[in-house]
Amino acid sequence: MGLDKIIEERTGKKRIGFGTEPLKQVEKKESNLLSTAEPEDLMKYGLIPEFIGRLPVVATLTDLDETALIKILTEPKNALVKQYQKLFSLDGVKLKFTDGALAAVAKKAIERKAGARGLRAILEDVMLEIMYEIPSKKEVAECVVNEESIQKKEKPLVVYHKKAESA
DSSP states (O other): OOHHHHHHHHHSOOSSSTTOOOHHHHHHHHHHHHTTOOHHHHHHHTOOHHHHTTOSOOOOOOOOOHHHHHHHHHSSTTOHHHHHHHHHHTTTOEEEEOHHHHHHHHHHHHHHTOGGGHHHHHHHHHHHHHHHHGGGOTTEEEEEEOHHHHHSOOOOEEEEOOOOOOO
């Protein structure tokens, strides 16, 4: 018995014919249905009872949204943004990420369907070149990663120290 039958049993609606809802609405309901799956449903889907008996808990996961990915980038103790800021501070450079840049990183991870695991790859793609250039430039004070750096792969903005005028 497939997923269509389970949906039909739970909702009382068939997915074929003139009375069906658009596919996008049905997909949203399917994600909600999976969170209410019972061991009997797994047996109807084709899993053997011996296997189901060894699963103490059935857990379903939902996709992370943009705000959750931004929180993952910034809030934990070892967040990616904090790691990069620490690396840059070792060279005496202050690193800033604009809100637009963080949102662009999250959107790119969603587009790639990479979730939280894809965040590091996206940031490394942007930061790799600038991380090698900054240690050789002693006059750099600050580096600002903006939305264009993420979306268009432009170099982050670099702010230099003001040189003291000789008297």
